[in-house]
Amino acid sequence: MxxxxxxxxxxxxxxxxxxxxxxxxxxxxxxxxxxxxIGGLKARSALSMLEGARRRGELRPGARVVESTSGTLGLGLAYVAQALGHPVTLVVDDELEPAMRNLLCALGADVVIVNTPHPEGGWQQARLDALRRIVDDEPGSYWPNQYDNPDxxxxxxxxxxxxxxxxxxxxxxxxxxxxxxxxxxxxxxxxxxxxxxxxxxxxxxxxxxxxxxxxxxxxxxxxxxxxxxxxxxxxxxxxxxxxxxxxxxxxxxxxxxxxxxxxxxxxxxxxxxxxxxxxxxxxxxxxxxxxxxxxxxxxxxxxxxxxxxxxxxxxxxxxxxxxxxxxxxxxxxxxxxxxxxxxxxxxxxxxxxxxxx
Known part of the structure; x- marks a missing residue:
C-alpha cells in the first residue's frame, strides 16, 4: 500500500x-x-493544512514544509508531507525526548534542534524564531503555522x-x-x-x-x-x-x-x-x-x-x-x-x- x-x-x-x-x-x-x-491525532491536522495550502497554491509541488513541533505534529507532518511529495524540516528543542528525535529522523524528516529557550517565550518562541530564519533562507518553503491555521x-x-x-x-x-x-x-x-x-x-x-x-x-x-x-x-x-x-x-x-x-x-x-x-x-x-x-x-x-x-x-x-x-x-x-x-x-x-x- x-x-x-x-x-x-x-x-x-x-x-x-x-x-x-x-x-x-x-x-x-x-x-x-x-x-x-492511522497517523495519530495530528495527522488529521497535517493532512488538512497541506491539502488546503496545495489547493490555494501556497504549497508548490515538491516544496519543503517547515514547522515547529514538540513531537506529535512532527509525526503527522512526516507521514503526510512526504506521502504528498514534500521534504520536511522540523524545528524541535533540546527537551524533546531522544527517542522522538530519532523517530522523526527515521521517518525522513530533517530535524533542527534549538538549544536555548527564549527569555520570555520559552522553548516555543525559540523554535518559532529558528523556524522563521529557515523559511527566509529557503524561498518557496511553506510554514503551515499550526497555531493560527484555520485548516x-x-x-x-x-x-x-x-x-x-x-x-x-x-x-x-x-x-x-x-x-x-x-x-x-x-x-x-x-x-x-x-x-x-x-x-x-x-x-x-x-x-x-x-x-x-x-x-x-x-x-x-x-x-x-x-x-x-x-x-x-x-x-x-x-x-x-x-x-x-x-x-x-x-x-x-x-x-x-x-x-x-x-x-x-x-x-x-x-x-x-x-x-x-x-x-x-x-x-x-x-x-x-x-x-x-x-x-x-x-x-x-x-x-x-x-x-x-x-x-x-x-x-x-x-x-x-x-x-x-x-x-x-x-x-x-x-x-x-x-x-x-x-x-x-x-x-x-x-x-x-x-x-x-
Missing part, C-alpha cells in the same frame, strides 16, 4: 469506555484513542463526526460534556465547535497545563509537553469553553499509569491530563462525558513510566483528587485548578491593566 493510499485512511480511531477510577471512582466515560488511528481546526471536524457515529453505534444519545486538552487549539476548537453545532447544550471543558499562558496564567517552565503554550495560539476559540482546568504533572503521571494497568490504553501528558479531568467530570456531571486521548505511551517510557525519573521529581506522591477552585483565570494556579470563567487573553489583560491603574 502506498503512502497516498494510507492518507485516505487517516483517523478512524476507536472509541473506548474508560472506568479506571482516576482521580476517584466514577461511572465511566468515552475516549477516542487517537494513537490507535488545522477544520482537520478535526472528521474526528467530531466519528464521535457522533461511534456514540450512535453504542446506543448513546447526546453527551453532556466534552473534555479536550488545549495546546495549539486545533483539535479542541475543531471537535468542540462541530459537536456544539449538533448539541448546543454540550459543556466544553478545556484542559491546560500548569505554566501555560493560554487561558490567562503567566508563562512558566512546563514539565508537561503536548498541551499548554507559551504564546496565545490564534486557533483557540475562547468563547467555546465553559470552564478550564490546569492539571499538574503528578495528576497526569498517576492517570497514565493507572490507565496502563487497568485499561491497556494509555498515553502521555495530554492523555493523562484529559483522563484526570474526564474522570472528575464523569463523577460530578450527569450524562455522558467524552474525551480524546491524543497520544500513546511510547515516547514517555523514560519519563512518565520511569520510576526513577518520576521519583526524582516527586511525581509518585499522591495526586489531588479534586481541583482547587478559582473565580478568575489570572489567580495563580500552582496545583490542579479549575475556573468557570474563561475570558479571552485581551479581555483578561484589559481588566488587569484597569485594576492596576
Amino acid at each position: 502506498t503512502g497516498i493510499e494510507l492518507l485516505h485512511r487517516v483517523g478512524n480511531s476507536p472509541l473506548v469506555t474508560v472506568k479506571t477510577p482516576v482521580p476517584l471512582a466514577h461511572r465511566g466515560y468515552f475516549a477516542k484513542v487517537e494513537s490507535l488511528g 488545522s481546526v477544520a482537520g478535526y471536524r472528521g474526528l467530531a463526526d466519528e464521535i457522533v457515529t461511534d456514540l450512535a453505534a453504542a446506543g448513546i444519545g447526546e453527551p453532556s460534556a466534552l473534555v479536550c486538552s488545549v495546546g495549539t487549539g486545533g483539535h479542541s476548537s475543531g471537535v468542540g465547535r462541530r459537536l456544539r453545532e449538533r448539541w448546543p447544550d454540550l459543556r466544553v471543558i478545556g484542559v491546560d497545563a500548569l505554566g501555560s499562558r493560554i487561558f490567562g496564567q503567566p508563562a512558566a517552565h512546563r514539565l508537561m509537553r503536548g498541551l499548554g503554550s507559551s504564546v496565545h495560539p490564534g486557533n483557540v476559540q475562547y468563547d467555546l469553553f465553559d470552564e478550564v482546568h490546569w492539571v499538574g504533572p503528578r495528576e497526569a503521571v498517576h492517570a497514565c499509569r493507572a490507565l496502563a494497568r487497568d485499561g491497556f490504553h494509555t498515553g502521555g501528558w495530554s492523555t493523562g491530563a484529559a483522563a484526570t479531568v474526564a474522570g472528575w467530570a464523569a463523577a460530578h456531571w450527569p450524562g455522558v462525558v467524552v474525551t480524546i486521548f491524543p497520544d500513546g505511551p511510547e515516547r514517555y517510557l523514560h519519563s512518565i513510566f520511569d520510576d526513577a525519573w518520576c521519583r526524582e521529581r516527586g511525581l509518585l506522591d499522591a495526586p489531588r483528587s479534586a481541583p482547587r477552585e478559582i473565580t478568575d483565570c489570572r489567580h495563580p494556579a500552582t496545583c490542579w485548578t479549575r475556573c468557570r470563567s474563561v475570558p479571552t487573553p485581551s479581555v483578561a489583560a484589559g481588566r488587569q491593566d484597569k485594576e492596576s491603574g
